Amino acid sequence: MATIKLTLDKRRKLGDGRSPLILRLTHKSNSTSIQTGIKLHFSEWDSKKLRVLKKHSIQKELNLQLKDIILRYEQKLRIAEIEKPYCNVVDLKKLITSNSFGESVEFNSFSSEQVEMLKKQGRFGNAQSYITATNSLIKYGGKNLELGEIDYNFILGFENHLSSNGIKINARAAYMRAIRALLNKGGKMGCYNMSNYPFNNFKIRTQKTASRAETIETIIDLRNIELEIGSEIHNARNIFFLIFGLIGISFMDLILLKKSNIKNGRIMYKRRKTGKLYSIKVMPLVSDILSLYTNETSDFLLPQFDLDGIDESQVRHKTNLGLKITNRYLKQLGMQLGLTSSLTTYVARYSWANIAKRKGFSKDLIAEALGHNYGNAVTGIYLEGYGNEIIDSANDKILSPLDLNSL
Structure with missing residues (x-):
């Protein structure tokens, strides 16, 4: 990463x-200099705090000028790192000292850079949301759309x-949140003029979705459907009950x-x-289902997803494919039950919360169990103090109506 630092060049004395x-x-262990146009005596410069001392007659004005110079070049450096990541220090100097450089950055290239950063951090879900929003925005604004064109x-x-x-x-709303995040990043990096920022006035509207939770009676009905053991649809139902029994664990976390x-x-x-x-x-429901799949040749509890010895991108691909197939079969099961909305892996998570609420468990306990960040602070401290017993007890009561033998 390139850096810039103010220095009084004592080698040259006027x-x-x-x-x-x-x-x-300084860039890739090489350095060069850029003139600021300011000249000082040694006694007028603080080399530790990098500022003009009060001895100078216009100290305040010069320090403000230097602050502006530093900010301008740092902004141009951030843009250069996106648009010209492989240039040497000489070319980098030419770029950032050019009057025209940094006035425009293509939205597509900026977004792609952010996506790659997210992938390196393992934040593939966020990366995909950026990709989806960017593709839609480029389709509307054109492939050469610039960050600066995005206003209210x-x-x-x-x-x-x-x-x-x-x-x-x-x-x-999901598209808009992704675009908002990208513009915020662009503003911080100096690639986007925040005076154009549209989201101070543009409100991202959402609509409350219909409840995706099912009752314990529906969960029992799902259990009672006769299925061929080992079939794809049987496996999909078992995934649903594992998510339910593990208090709404995500599909990816489950299969990993x-x-x-x-x-x-x-x-x-x-x-x-x-x-x-x-x-x-590990409640009996979870233990019984896992015993159907665990084998000696794989380290995974659910080896049917074949995740041994593959890289992160392949894991992501197989996860998405596995989730799609699982939800397809769950939808079929939902239709057999006469449900008006689709049965999915998400329904297992929301159903656990819904059933817990109906059984009288507090909102704070449910939030703690599901890993939400909200909830009463005192209750949170109480739960931490008593360990996992309270949540274990709640889960046991929620799962108790299910007859394990028919899964």
Whole structure:
């Protein structure tokens, strides 16, 4: 990463005893200088705090000028790192000292750079949301769309475009949140003029979705459907009940569980999305289902997804494919039950919360169990103080009506 630093060039001394104040540009272990046009005596410069001392007659004005110079070049450096990541220090100097450089950055290239950064951080869900929103925005604004073109009127037109093409309000909101995040990043990096920022006035609207939760009676009906053991649809139902029995574990976290995640009768894992550590007691429902799949040749608890020895991108691909297939079969099961909305893996998570609420468990306990960040602070402290027993007890009561033998 390139850096710039103010330095008084003491090697060069003018006839009046002053030396030029320069910017030292360092990139890939090489350096060069950029002139600021300011000249100072040694006694007028603080080399530690990098500022002009009060001895100078216009100290305040010069320090403000230097602050502006530093900010301008740092902004141009951030843009250069995106548009010209492989240039040497000489070319980099030419870029950032050009009057025209940094006035425009293509939205597509900026977004692609952010996507790659997210992937390196393992944040594939966020990366995909950026990709989806960018593709839609480029389709509307053109492949050469510049960050600076995105203002209130542009976003308003984009919203109308999405609406007229049948994109539902919550999907539109997801696009807008991704674009907002990208513009915020662009503003911080100096690639986007925040005076154009549309989201101070543009409100991202959402619509409350119909409840995706089912009752315990529906869950029991799902259990009672006769299915061929080992069939794809039988496996899909077992995935549903594993998510339900593990208090709404995500599909990806579930299929990535290994035998080593089971310790002292508990499943211990970190949620990929948040990094939060979970410790869930292995109830008989979960134990019975896992016993159908675990084998000696794989470290994974669900080896049917064939995740051994593959890289991160392949894991992501197989996860998406597995989720799609699972939800397809769950939808068929939902139709057999006469449900008006689709049965999916998400329904298992929301159903656990819905049933817990109906059984009288507090909102704070449910939030704690599901890993939500909201909830009463005192209750949160109480739960932490007593360990996992309270949540274990709640889960046991929720799962108790299910007859394990018919799964």
